[in-house]
Amino acid sequence: MARSFSIKVPASSANIGPGYDVLGIGLSLFLELKVTIDPKEAQDTNDDPNNCKLSYTEESAGFETVPLRSDANLITRTALYVLRCNDIRNFPSGTKIKVHNPIPLGRGLGSSGAAVVAGVLLGNEVGQLGFSKSRMLDYCLMIERHPDNITAAMMGGFCGSFLRDLTPQEVERREIPLAEVLPEPSGGEDTGLVPPLPPTDIGRHVKYNWNTKIKCIAIIPEFELSTADSRGVLPKAYTTQDVVFNLQRLAVLTTALTLDPPSSSLIYPAMQDRIHQPYRKTLVPGLTEILSSLTPSTYPGLLGICLSGAGPTILALATENFEDIAQEIINRFAKKNVKCSWKLLELANEGALVE
Ligand SMILES: Nc1ncnc2c1ncn2[C@@H]1O[C@H](COP(=O)(O)OP(=O)(O)OP(=O)(O)O)[C@@H](O)[C@H]1O
Numbered sequence: 001m002a003r004s005f006s007i008k009v010p011a012s013s014a015n016i017g018p019g020y021d022v023l024g025i026g027l028s029l030f031l032e033l034k035v036t037i038d039p040k041e042a043q044d045t046n047d048d049p050n051n052c053k054l055s056y057t058e059e060s061a062g063f064e065t066v067p068l069r070s071d072a073n074l075i076t077r078t079a080l081y082v083l084r085c086n087d088i089r090n091f092p093s094g095t096k097i098k099v100h101n102p103i104p105l106g107r108g109l110g111s112s113g114a115a116v117v118a119g120v121l122l123g124n125e126v127g128q129l130g131f132s133k134s135r136m137l138d139y140c141l142m143i144e145r146h147p148d149n150i151t152a153a154m155m156g157g158f159c160g161s162f163l164r165d166l167t168p169q170e171v172e173r174r175e176i177p178l179a180e181v182l183p184e185p186s187g188g189e190d191t192g193l194v195p196p197l198p199p200t201d202i203g204r205h206v207k208y209n210w211n212t213k214i215k216c217i218a219i220i221p222e223f224e225l226s227t228a229d230s231r232g233v234l235p236k237a238y239t240t241q242d243v244v245f246n247l248q249r250l251a252v253l254t255t256a257l258t259l260d261p262p263s264s265s266l267i268y269p270a271m272q273d274r275i276h277q278p279y280r281k282t283l284v285p286g287l288t289e290i291l292s293s294l295t296p297s298t299y300p301g302l303l304g305i306c307l308s309g310a311g312p313t314i315l316a317l318a319t320e321n322f323e324d325i326a327q328e329i330i331n332r333f334a335k336k337n338v339k340c341s342w343k344l345l346e347l348a349n350e351g352a353l354v355e
């Protein structure tokens with residue numbers, strides 16, 4: 001019997017200043033998958049080693065560069081991981097997936113988090129596994145190993161998250177290299193190996209309220225910055241002062257963003273950070289000047305400003321004056337020869353959906 005369904009997953013912005021690897025917000029920009037499974041169309045999917053014909057809309061970010069083989073593409077590799085953990089080796093014959101992805105790749109807007117969440121939902125639907133969102137988060141966290149983007153993409157809204165203490169055996173499972181978790185492009189050969197199952201309930205999260213007067217301006221440089229590179233410049237240890245600086249701000253920020261009216265005198269200083277942004281300035285030209293030069297007194301309506309995720313996108317939270325704020329940041333990037341686009345986004349409260 002033929003069946004079809006769609007999957008929709010929001011982009012996300014992680015950290016929001018002081019909440020490195022902790023805070024994330026779902027954003028109103030959606031990765032969408034249209035999936036049909038029709039055994040009568042099996043001949044159309046024979047070219048792929050796992051019976052899956054994958055295509056992207058021409059407007060999608062990465063349209064010309066993302067791999068289309070199911071064991072090379074992040075979305076379908078993730079789905080294959082979920083399926084193989086549950087004794088299903090391949091997609092059913094005649095599986096076709098059309099992806100529409102407006103989330104720019106490698107810019108700090110959670111493209112990989114959305115792809116991983118979409119892949120886990122895809123594996124769950126295709127295999128009719130019936131997992132809860134909480135169990136699906138475990139699978140996601142075996143692949144993207146910090147919870148901020150993943151939790152916001154799966155659950156939606158404004159989330160705080162952490163990973164629970166794992167037993168030594170669970171730590172071993174979670175530290176298995178990614179190459180042994182996700183299927184590797186195999187030249188058509190399926191090794192038959194069962195990948196490591198994720199430990200149960202790895203993540204813990206809460207969803208905070210969010211004052212919906214607060215809009216999200218994303219200023220998106222045209223260059224990509226991989227999360228791995230952007231994590232590579234961070235130190236291994238921090239001073240007590242820097243850790244306390246962030247903890248104090250984090251405690252205030254999570255409530256400040258719920259209050260009405262939103263207070264820039266609370267939010268702006270609470271979005272300062274000493275854990276990641278100061279180190280990432282070497283990778284994002286003009287970052288220090290941009291973060292310090294726009295203030296609520298020079299730009300009424302501005303509430304706070306930070307690097308979005310691992311960058312290079314800048315996230316400005318504001319209640320008005322969106323175009324002027326975006327233009328000022330674009331001009332500052334232009335002085336460093338960096339071209340940008342910008343988007344005005346809302347909080348996506350819903351999270352990932354299958355319809
Ligand atoms: N829709 C997609 N389809 C296939 N691959 C994707 C998709 N989205 C992201 N990816 C893969 O993820 C990579 C980007 O991941 P990376 O973690 O570096 O950046 P990001 O997720 O956009 O940023 P951040 O984690 O800081 O928000 C892309 O280069 C691509 O390999």
Ligand SMILES: N[C@@H](CCO)C(=O)O
Pocket residue numbers: 014015020021022146148149227230231276309310
């Ligand atoms: N918290 C992560 C988000 C990017 O995936 C980081 O800043 O590296």
